[in-house]
Amino acid sequence: MEIVADGLGMRAGEVWLLRDVDLRVSPGECLVLTGPNGSGKSTFLRAVYGMQEPAEGIVTVGGAAPDERDRNFRRRLSVLLDDSDFFAEFTPAQHLDLLATSFGVDLDVDTLLAGAELADRADVTAGSLSAGQRRRLLLLGATARPFDVLLLDEPERALDAAGKRWLTDVIARATGDGAVVVLATHHPPLLGAADHVLELGALEPVR
């Protein structure tokens, strides 16, 4: 599913966060969004997910306007924008079982948990995981399910050095499988995954 922005402009109140953005991200490619706090990275991700309308121009996903309310659309986009996809009373193994059931896929839960270094945490309630372990579980959930597009907002949050290397591998696997990945980051090494970089931060007043 290709992502296309054509003359895209997004505002926050009386400033343009981004304007006149033209880009095309094809299957197998990764777009990395960079820029300081408040520069519009999350806003761009919300536009791609159809949560926020552009003020100008258009963004399309797979040739159509994105709509997060559309179930078929949501099944093709995997999104990790905050920590909400998380059930504190479920164990990591139960999270992955639930995912396998809802997407009708077989998941090798033990291998996935081992890859995320969560094997010894498989059967404790997720509410008792550390911040970095919780992030690993969320990333695992977002990437173990089928998707054509993966949207990640600061996926490196709370990860240690080994976790960040694992994240890099997970992203490479996703693009290698032909998905489009769009991620916002404050972790410069993730720019190594980028086929395209959108640098935000030139806030311009709305006249």
Ligand SMILES: Nc1ncnc2c1ncn2[C@@H]1O[C@H](COP(=O)(O)OP(=O)(O)OP(=O)(O)O)[C@@H](O)[C@H]1O
């Ligand atoms: N719902 C909203 N209503 C009004 N303004 C908003 C809303 N959401 C975000 N903003 C504003 O838009 C600007 C961009 O926010 P955004 O979250 O997109 O930045 P970001 O680049 O992701 O920042 P960070 O690096 O801190 O995550 C900020 O000034 C923010 O206050």
